[in-house]
Every structure is written in structure tokens, then in C-alpha cells.
Amino acid sequence: MIEFQHVKKVYDDGFQALKEINLEFKKGELTVLIGPSGCGKSTTMKMINRLMTPSSGKILINGKNVSEQNPVELRRNIGYVIQNIGLFPHMTIGKNVAVVPHLKKWDKAAIDKRVDELLRLVNLDPEVYRDRYPSELSGGQQQRIGVARAFAADPDVILMDEPFSALDPISREQLQDELIRLQEELNKTIVFVTHDMDEAIKIADTIVLMKDGEVIQTGSPERILRHPANDFVRTFIGQKRMDSETSIDIPIVDEVTVPNPVTIFPSRGLAEAIKMMERRKVDSLFIVDRQHKLQGIVSIYNVLDQYGEENKTVKDVMKPIGYLVRPGTPLPDAVKMMSEHRLTNLAIVDDTGKFVGLITRGSVVKHLSEVYPSIVDSLANTFGEEA
Amino acid sequence: MNAFLSFVQERGADIAVALRDHLTISAAAVLLGCLVAIPLGIALVYNRFNWLNSIVFFLANLLQTVPSLALLAILIPLMGIGMKPAIIALFLYSIMPILRNTYDGFDSVDRGVLESARGMGYGTLQRIIRIQLPLALPYIMSGIRVTSVYIISWATLAALIGAGGLGQLIVSGLGVNKPELIITGALGAIVLAFLIDGLLGWLERVLTRRFGRTSSITA
Numbered sequence: 219m220i221e222f223q224h225v226k227k228v229y230d231d232g233f234q235a236l237k238e239i240n241l242e243f244k245k246g247e248l249t250v251l252i253g254p255s256g257c258g259k260s261t262t263m264k265m266i267n268r269l270m271t272p273s274s275g276k277i278l279i280n281g282k283n284v285s286e287q288n289p290v291e292l293r294r295n296i297g298y299v300i301q302n303i304g305l306f307p308h309m310t311i312g313k314n315v316a317v318v319p320h321l322k323k324w325d326k327a328a329i330d331k332r333v334d335e336l337l338r339l340v341n342l343d344p345e346v347y348r349d350r351y352p353s354e355l356s357g358g359q360q361q362r363i364g365v366a367r368a369f370a371a372d373p374d375v376i377l378m379d380e381p382f383s384a385l386d387p388i389s390r391e392q393l394q395d396e397l398i399r400l401q402e403e404l405n406k407t408i409v410f411v412t413h414d415m416d417e418a419i420k421i422a423d424t425i426v427l428m429k430d431g432e433v434i435q436t437g438s439p440e441r442i443l444r445h446p447a448n449d450f451v452r453t454f455i456g457q458k459r460m461d462s463e464t465s466i467d468i469p470i471v472d473e474v475t476v477p478n479p480v481t482i483f484p485s486r487g488l489a490e491a492i493k494m495m496e497r498r499k500v501d502s503l504f505i506v507d508r509q510h511k512l513q514g515i516v517s518i519y520n521v522l523d524q525y526g527e528e529n530k531t532v533k534d535v536m537k538p539i540g541y542l543v544r545p546g547t548p549l550p551d552a553v554k555m556m557s558e559h560r561l562t563n564l565a566i567v568d569d570t571g572k573f574v575g576l577i578t579r580g581s582v583v584k585h586l587s588e589v590y591p592s593i594v595d596s597l598a599n600t601f602g603e604e605a
Numbered sequence: 606m607n608a609f610l611s612f613v614q615e616r617g618a619d620i621a622v623a624l625r626d627h628l629t630i631s632a633a634a635v636l637l638g639c640l641v642a643i644p645l646g647i648a649l650v651y652n653r654f655n656w657l658n659s660i661v662f663f664l665a666n667l668l669q670t671v672p673s674l675a676l677l678a679i680l681i682p683l684m685g686i687g688m689k690p691a692i693i694a695l696f697l698y699s700i701m702p703i704l705r706n707t708y709d710g711f712d713s714v715d716r717g718v719l720e721s722a723r724g725m726g727y728g729t730l731q732r733i734i735r736i737q738l739p740l741a742l743p744y745i746m747s748g749i750r751v752t753s754v755y756i757i758s759w760a761t762l763a764a765l766i767g768a769g770g771l772g773q774l775i776v777s778g779l780g781v782n783k784p785e786l787i788i789t790g791a792l793g794a795i796v797l798a799f800l801i802d803g804l805l806g807w808l809e810r811v812l813t814r815r816f817g818r819t820s821s822i823t824a
């Protein structure tokens with residue numbers, strides 16, 4: 219367990235990076251430090267392994283003050299992963315993973331065994347990767363090695379500073395999943411820095427939200443989502459801010475649209491239509507002309523029905539639009555329409571026939587989940603005033 | 606051509622001595638240069654006072670600009686004549702490029718690499734030897750190669766203060782008006798420079814492979 223007691227940090231240039239931090243990182247938990255850039259996340263983390271020294275206050279690991287321990291020894295007992303990976307380019311993957319066991323003077327057989335074990339743990343075949351150099355691996359694979367390396371000497375505490383933020387979204391998701399799996403198996407005390415709220419929600423046991431060198435709120439992801447402490451937290455977790463007056467207003471359809479409805483010109487062929495559906499993961503397309511006037515809709519079934527006829531275009535197989543709404547229609551009316559006629563989506567078309575937006579079941583649910591907590595708050599306030 | 610070859614054969618012993626002296630002077634100068642400039646370069650990277658770095662680089666640059674003949678002449682009253690002052694003079698010239706390259710090499714090591722080395726528990730000395738030195742090695746070696754090549758060429762001047770070497774052949778050639786001697790001296794210096802450059806290139810590759818890429822286990 220790691221404890222911060224009244225920790226302050228003033229840099230040499232007089233900048234106060236941490237105002238006064240009191241924190242507890244629980245044993246066996248993954249705690250995420252999150253907040254805007256420059257709020258002091260890295261500073262906080264680096265004081266745990268003494269890469270930085272607090273200006274005042276104490277940091278205890280299992281009750282022992284870190285400032286009383288030899289920094290080099292201390293660091294060998296704490297795993298460390300950083301954003302730009304920091305693999306040593308002149309050492310093979312095997313040697314990179316073996317760094318800390320080697321520094322701790324394990325014997326060679328034990329190191330070799332451990333290296334293979336760790337590579338398997340992060341889903342890389344030791345036979346293939348052990349003797350390669352970091353430059354011969356993809357970014358995602360390199361960061362896997364970074365993670366494996368932090369676990370190498372089986373430390374109780376692991377620090378990770380934005381370890382996945384330089385990766386593409388797919389590798390990032392994969393590594394997050396792997397970290398969750400590793401953590402379920404190994405139960406380390408992990409401190410993880412990120413500024414991606416989705417990442418925090420996905421992996422954290424506890425989230426510590428920071429701003430300008432202060433801790434704003436601490437709690438489980440569930441708790442922070444349900445009870446954001448203030449507007450800053452609300453904005454940060456991506457809920458639409460609404461003051462109590464407007465929150466009682468009924469939303470209109472324009473606020474609930476999907477960002478980029480998939481449209482196609484009438485003259486396009488059927489194979490093109492299928493490709494587009496596949497790429498955008500939708501089952502129907504809206505057909506609009508050059509003036510963006512809505513012509514009709516075509517579903518995957520309409521297309522497949524006539525797919526054999528190579529000369530047909532989407533214009534030939536499209537269906538007319540059965541139901542549509544005007545901009546400014548109250549959301550409840552639209553939702554009623556959708557449920558009555560079992561519609562999965564509903565086009566918004568203006569007076570001139572232009573296609574201006576689309577609402578779907580998904581976009582409605584998303585909107586409700588975003589505003590829901592603040593509606594609850596404002597209702598609570600209203601009742602509170604009456605009582 | 607034949608005449609030239611038979612001349613070389615005839616004076617073979619003298620040429621061999623000249624070559625040996627030339628090599629001794631150059632090698633000693635570059636070696637001393639390495640011994641001084643590499644640690645100094647590392648110290649400058651770790652030094653936090655920028656003004657000190659500026660002063661050291663200024664002095665090293667200044668040395669570089671003193672005409673070699675003048676430097677040799679200055680050293681005569683201090684050290685007399687012979688090999689010793691020649692080696693010292695050439696050593697002074699070798700400092701700057703090796704220093705510069707060592708500094709740049711150490712400075713070029715990725716911040717992330719250094720931070721993770723520190724964060725994982727490398728001590729300062731371990732970090733220098735196992736991480737920074739291997740990664741800076743290509744820079745340092747190229748500094749040494751460049752230096753060696755021009756030190757070998759400048760070492761011909763050492764004959765002027767009685768240090769011997771291939772320059773001796775040139776000086777005698779001028780004295781007795783024997784072009785073969787001049788050509789032999791010049792050609793010898795060129796060939797020597799080429800050979801040493803090749804040798805150091807080979808050494809660089811070997812070192813990179815051994816010291817660099819396997820340092821974690823062997824170091």
C-alpha cells in the first residue's frame with residue numbers, strides 16, 4: 219500500500235506543481251491518475267520511485283518512508299513503464315526483459331526461465347521474439363515488452379505513465395485487455411497515469427482525478443460516473459453540462475443525431491452500396507441527390523435481392539421514406555413514432571426536402587445516458603427545495 | 606616506375622623506421638586524445654553548469670585553430686625537440702573532435718531510454734557504461750576515425766621538430782632534391798591513413814556487436 223501524506227512539490231523554477239496531496243493507493247488495486255495535461259500526474263507518480271523528491275510531506279510504501287530507502291534499490295523493487303516505451307535499442311528483447319532480474323543478480327538459468335515465462339505472459343512466442351531487437355517489433359509488441367519488463371522481477375508495485383497513449387486504438391484496446399487479465403492473475407498494486415477517461419473507466423479499480431496540482435475526486439469509476447463532485451469532473455467524464463433550468467427542457471431531435479449518417483448518391487452500383495455498408499457497419503443507406511435532398515432508403519436486403527443484376531443502381535432498388543420528422547421536433551414525439559412503427563432510425567428532413575440528420579435507437583440511448591445524471595441531480599434539487 | 610620501386614627496395618629499412626615512428630606518434634596522440642576527451646565529454650554531459658561547457662568547448666575550439674606549425678614551434682622551448690612535443694601537439698588537436706562526438710553521442714541517447722533506465726534501478730555508473738556508452742559508440746568511433754585520419758596526415762609536420770616519421774622522408778627529399786623520397790613519404794601517409802580508417806571501421810563493427818548488443822549479460 220502506498221500513502222501520500224501532505225505532499226507538495228515546488229520545482230526549482232518556483233512552479234508549484236502539487237499543492238497538497240493526500241492519497242492512498244490500495245494494495246492489489248489498479249489506481250488510475252487522470253487529469254488534464256500538466257496537472258501533476260507524472261510528478262505524483264515519479265515521487266513514488268524517487269525519480270522526483272517532494273518539497274514537503276511524506277510518501278510511505280507499506281509504512282516505510284521512501285526517502286529513507288536507497289533510491290536504486292527502491293526502483294529495482296518497483297516496476298516502471300513509460301509512454302515512449304524506453305526499451306533499450308542495443309539489447310535483444312530477452313535482455314530487455316531481463317534488465318531488472320539481471321540488476322538484482324539472479325542466476326542465469328533463473329533469468330532465462332523468467333524471460334520465456336514473461337514473453338508467454340504477454341502473448342509473444344519466446345522462440346520467435348527472444349533474440350530480436352526492439353526495432354524489429356511493432357509499436358504494440360514493443361509496449362508489450364515494456365509491460366513484461368515491468369513485471370519481470372515480480373515487484374509488488376508497478377508504475378505506468380501513459381503506457382498505451384502512443385499506440386493505435388486497436389493495439390491500445392488489446393493491451394488494456396491484457397493488462398486487465400494480468401492484473402486479475404497477479405494482483406499487483408498498480409499506479410497508472412492516463413488522460414483518456416475511457417481507458418480509466420475500463421481498467422481502474424479506483425480513479426484519482428487531478429487538476430492543477432490538486433486531487434479533485436477519488437473513487438471507483440462507477441461512483442465517479444454517478445456522483446461527479448463538480449462541473450469540472452462532469453465535463454471531464456464527458457457529460458453534457460446542463461444548468462437546472464435547461465435540464466428540465468425537453469430535448470429536440472436535432473440534439474440527438476448520429477454524427478455522420480451514411481448517405482449514397484442514386485447513381486451508385488449495388489456492389490458499392492454493400493462495400494459502404496460493410497465499411498461503415500450499417501444495414502441501410504440514405505439516398506440523397508447532389509442537393510442533399512432525401513430520395514429514399516435502401517437496406518441490405520433490397521440490395522442482396524437484386525444483386526445479380528449488374529447494371530442496376532441503388533436508385534432502382536431503393537424504397538421511399540415512410541416516416542420522417544422536421545427539425546425541432548421534440549424528442550419524445552420522435553421516440554413515440556419510432557416505437558409505434560418499430561423503426562430503427564428516423565430521418566430529419568427540412569422544409570425543402572434536405573436530409574439534415576438522423577436519429578437512431580443508439581443515439582437516443584447515448585443522449586439519455588449523457589444527460590441522465592444531471593437530470594437526476596436537478597430533480598433531487600427540486601424535491602429538496604419543496605421539502 | 607621501376608626506378609621508383611627499386612628505390613623503395615633499396616631504402617626499405619629507412620622507410621620501415623619512418624613508418625613505425627609515424628604510427629607511434631599518431632597512435633599515441635589519438636590514444637591520449639581518447640583518454641582525455643571521452644571522459645571529459647561524458648563529464649560535460651552530466652555537468653549542469655552551462656557556462657563551464659561553453660568554456661571547455663571554446664578552449665578546445667581555440668586549440669584547433671592554432672596553426673600546426675606555430676603550435677610545434679611554441680612547444681619547442683617548453684619541451685625541446687623530438688617525439689614527445691610532436692605527440693603532445695597532435696594530442697591537443699585530437700581533443701576537439703573526439704570531445705564533440707562523445708558529447709553529441711551521449712546527448713543523442715533517447716530521453717525515454719534514459720528515464721526508464723533510471724526508473725528501473727540502474728545506478729549512474731551502470732547507466733553510463735551499459736546504456737549510454739554502447740548507444741553513443743557509433744558517434745565516438747566516428748570521431749576517433751576522423752581524428753586518426755587527419756592526425757596521420759599532420760604527423761608529417763612532426764619531422765620539422767625532429768620527431769621522425771614519414772615527414773622525415775619528405776624533409777630529406779626536399780634537402781637533397783630527390784623527388785622519390787618526397788613521393789614515398791606522401792604516399793606512405795596516405796596509405797597509412799586509409800589502412801587505419803579501415804581498421805577502425807572494422808573495430809567499430811565488432812565493438813557494436815559485442816559490447817553494444819550483448820552488454821546486458823556480459824557487462
Ligand SMILES: Nc1ncnc2c1ncn2[C@@H]1O[C@H](COP(=O)(O)OP(=O)(O)OP(=O)(O)O)[C@@H](O)[C@H]1O
Nearest residue numbers: 229231233235254255256257258259260261262413
Ligand atoms: N522539471 C520541471 N521543472 C519545472 N516545472 C516542471 C518540471 N517538470 C514538470 N513541470 C511542470 O509541472 C507541472 C506538472 O507536470 P507533470 O509532468 O506532472 O504533468 P502531467 O499531469 O503528467 O501532464 P501530462 O499529461 O502532459 O504528462 C506542469 O505544469 C509542468 O510544466
Ligand SMILES: [Mg+2]
Nearest residue numbers: 259260261379
Ligand atoms: Mg505526464
